[in-house]
Amino acid sequence: xxxxxxxxxxxxGILMDVTEHDVYSHIxxxxxxxxxxxLDKKERSFITRVTEGTLEHMIEIDYILNQFSKVKVQxxxxxxxxxxxxxxxxxxxxDSVPDSAVCNEAVKLAVKKGFGTxxxxxxxxxxxxxxxxxxxxxxxxxxxxxxxxxxxxxxxLDLWLEEYSIDTVEKILADFQKEKPVTIRCNTSRxxxxxxxxxxxAEGVTAVKHKYLPYAYSITGYDYLGEMxxxxxxxxxxxxxxxxxxxxxxxxxxxxxxLDVCAAPGGKSIHLADKLNGxxxxxxxxxxxxxxxxxxxxxxxxxxxxxxxVQWDATVPDEAAFDSADIVIADLPCSGLGVLGRKTDLKYKxxxxxxxxxxxxxxxxxxxxxxYVKPGGVLIYSxxxxxxxxxxxxxxxxxxxxPEFTLDNIEDKVCSELKDSVTEQxxxxxxxxxxxxxGFFIARFRRSLE
Numbered sequence: 001x002x003x004x005x006x007x008x009x010x011x012x013g014i015l016m017d018v019t020e021h022d023v024y025s026h027i028x029x030x031x032x033x034x035x036x037x038x039l040d041k042k043e044r045s046f047i048t049r050v051t052e053g054t055l056e057h058m059i060e061i062d063y064i065l066n067q068f069s070k071v072k073v074q075x076x077x078x079x080x081x082x083x084x085x086x087x088x089x090x091x092x093x094x095d096s097v098p099d100s101a102v103c104n105e106a107v108k109l110a111v112k113k114g115f116g117t118x119x120x121x122x123x124x125x126x127x128x129x130x131x132x133x134x135x136x137x138x139x140x141x142x143x144x145x146x147x148x149x150x151x152x153x154x155x156x157l158d159l160w161l162e163e164y165s166i167d168t169v170e171k172i173l174a175d176f177q178k179e180k181p182v183t184i185r186c187n188t189s190r191x192x193x194x195x196x197x198x199x200x201x202a203e204g205v206t207a208v209k210h211k212y213l214p215y216a217y218s219i220t221g222y223d224y225l226g227e228m229x230x231x232x233x234x235x236x237x238x239x240x241x242x243x244x245x246x247x248x249x250x251x252x253x254x255x256x257x258x259l260d261v262c263a264a265p266g267g268k269s270i271h272l273a274d275k276l277n278g279x280x281x282x283x284x285x286x287x288x289x290x291x292x293x294x295x296x297x298x299x300x301x302x303x304x305x306x307x308x309x310v311q312w313d314a315t316v317p318d319e320a321a322f323d324s325a326d327i328v329i330a331d332l333p334c335s336g337l338g339v340l341g342r343k344t345d346l347k348y349k350x351x352x353x354x355x356x357x358x359x360x361x362x363x364x365x366x367x368x369x370x371x372y373v374k375p376g377g378v379l380i381y382s383x384x385x386x387x388x389x390x391x392x393x394x395x396x397x398x399x400x401x402x403p404e405f406t407l408d409n410i411e412d413k414v415c416s417e418l419k420d421s422v423t424e425q426x427x428x429x430x431x432x433x434x435x436x437x438x439g440f441f442i443a444r445f446r447r448s449l450e
Contacts, residue, residue: 007043008086008105009112010036011050015082018055018345025055025345033224041223054082054089056177056344059151061088064136068128071121079113084125091130099130146170150177155352156337163388168434172386175433176341181208181218182225184236185244185267187302188215189274191235199230212241212415212436213248234302239267240339242384242430242440246331247271249413249428249444250380254279256326261314261369264291266298266307268329273304285312314365321372327380328372332362334383334390338439341432359389366398370405370447378408379445386431386439395427395443408446 014032017023029051033044054061062073065084073081087106090097103126107119115122139145143161147154150173160169184207186193193215200207200219205228210216217236225231225238246268252258252275260269263284273282284295284307292311299307312318314330335358336346366381373379381398383390399405407426411419414428421435422428430440 006105006109007039007046008050008109010047011054011086012079012082012109012113014047014051015054015086016078019082019348020078022349024343024349025051026343034226037224044223049094050086050089052344053093054086055348057089057093057151058085058348059153060148061085061092061151063148064088064092064129064133065125067136068132069125077115077118080110080115080118080122083109083113083122087126088129091126092133103127103130142166146173150174151347153347156347156350159352159355159387164431168431171433172431172439173433178341180341181220182238183210183240184217184219185213185239185271186215186217187235187237187274189278190233190303193217196230196235199235203228203230210241210436211417213244216241216244232301237267237270237298237302239271240342240438240440242338242437242442243267243331244271245414245418245428245430245437245440246329246380246382246442247275249410249442250327250329250378251413252276252280252327256280257324258282258327258329259321259325259369259372260284260329260331261312261365261372262286262331262333263309263329264294266295266309268331269295269307270298270302270304272327272329273307276306278306280306282307283310284308285310285314287311287313315361315368317368317371323372323374325372325377326374327378328369329380329382330366330369331380331382331384332365334358334362334385335387337385337387338430338432338441339384340439342438355387355389359394362390362394363397366394367401370398370402370445373447375447376449377447379405379447380442381445382440382442384438384440386429386441391429391441391443392423392427395424398445404448404450405445406448408444410442410444413444 014028017028018025065073083106087102090102106126107123110119110122138148143157152173186196197207205219206221207217207219252272254277258272263269264286266284269282269284286292292309295309335350335355340347370379409425411422427443430437432439
């Protein structure tokens with residue numbers, strides 16, 4: 001029986017959604033994997049790898065195509081452009097797929113999509129690429145070479161090179177392109193880390209304990225997360241280690257009142273509820289019904305009763321919440337440049353002008369939510385980016401504008417491997433390739449008692 005859609009046609013559909021219709025890749029890919037659950041593990045893995053790999057290496061792929069095609073990439077018809085992109089990814093990065101099969105399948109797909117008149121063009125370009133891949137000439141300028149080799153936009157490189165050495169930037173870029181296991185956090189209210197490890201082993205999943213936290217694991221060997229009984233039962237949450245460190249640095253006491261102002265999808269809120277051991281209360285807020293729905297779904301799966309979910313715009317003051325929280329979590333909207341290894345297409349959607357806009361939005365939210373902190377309470381400010389404008393610059397602005405807040409020393413709240421990464425006592429900066437985590441920033445402020 002012939003399948004209605006081949007894996008390569010499914011990949012093409014995702015690439016078209018992402019590159020032509022501005023859909024985020026993790027959403028497009030997630031929707032497809034959910035829709036085609038009947039495909040076997042090998043087919044689903046192929047779809048994931050080719051989709052993510054093509055997007056991750058797209059600048060390099062376009063650079064290669066432009067050396068072998070008389071029609072430049074941006075002048076090609078979108079369907080042909082994306083067929084060629086995914087094929088070049090397979091030719092360069094997937095030794096398990098024969099070159100002839102890559103070329104033949106690309107030609108078939110072009111014909112199926114109504115571009116039979118271009119099958120000679122597709123075939124000629126790809127066979128030329130396959131024969132001469134080792135002859136591709138890369139830029140001599142070191143920054144341009146990094147841009148092509150790691151498919152990173154020039155303005156992002158310039159931004160980072162203002163703050164980091166070229167060697168550190170290359171470590172960051174190389175780490176983005178590494179295949180990473182999924183990181184999970186044990187729901188310690190329901191099961192111990194050791195018991196969870198045994199459950200995962202029984203489900204055929206390999207779990208390796210993360211060195212930064214005793215309840216965190218990296219997992220591999222599973223097919224579809226939703227099919228895992230331990231996941232459906234809420235015994236663990238998928239969460240990067242950097243996000244878990246927010247909960248560690250917040251360090252709540254039993255009975256605390258916690259307000260998480262930009263909480264979706266709810267990982268940090270649930271982690272804090274777990275740390276409260278059934279006491280206190282966490283209020284998880286976010287802007288839209290969609291986002292609060294995501295929080296509610298995760299709270300329900302993880303089975304916590306000490307969390308409530310509220311739809312609220314974090315830029316709008318809520319007088320009823322003034323001076324009410326022992327801890328306020330402000331994990332704020334940002335450029336996301338620290339998580340490009342997981343959200344491969346984000347670099348193409350982020351504009352340079354947005355950095356200052358987002359920094360301004362963060363200031364606006366901090367200006368509001370600091371009023372929710374009780375005297376003597378704690379405010380955690382975090383982002384998943386590594387640009388100074390969205391991190392330390394805002395810390396200095398906040399301290400200068402609100403002298404009732406000071407940085408709280410966090411060295412005793414992180415493991416020994418991270419102590420050297422604590423800056424100005426109250427701030428932790430994590431860099432991909434330097435640390436075993438996403439790129440992330442966390443600052444802990446304390447409000448004075450007076």
